[in-house]
Amino acid sequence: MSNEEKIEVAEQRIIELKTLINHWKTSNISSRRSTSDFVEAILADRQGTQAA
Numbered sequence: 001m002s003n004e005e006k007i008e009v010a011e012q013r014i015i016e017l018k019t020l021i022n023h024w025k026t027s028n029i030s031s032r033r034s035t036s037d038f039v040e041a042i043l044a045d046r047q048g049t050q051a052a
Contacts, residue, residue, distance in 0.1 A: 016043060 001009075020039050027035070 015046070019043065019046075 016039070019042050020035075023035060023039055023042075027038075
């Protein structure tokens with residue numbers, strides 16, 4: 001994996017973690033599965049937006 005690819009993967013992971021942290025700060029959802037589903041939906045939406 002090239003340095004550019006590593007950087008891209010790391011940047012995507014940072015976005016995922018920031019999204020998850022923000023969700024935890026603003027949500028009362030206690031179920032891990034619900035939280036996971038919510039975050040995955042947000043990330044899928046973001047990726048769709050970036051691809052457009």
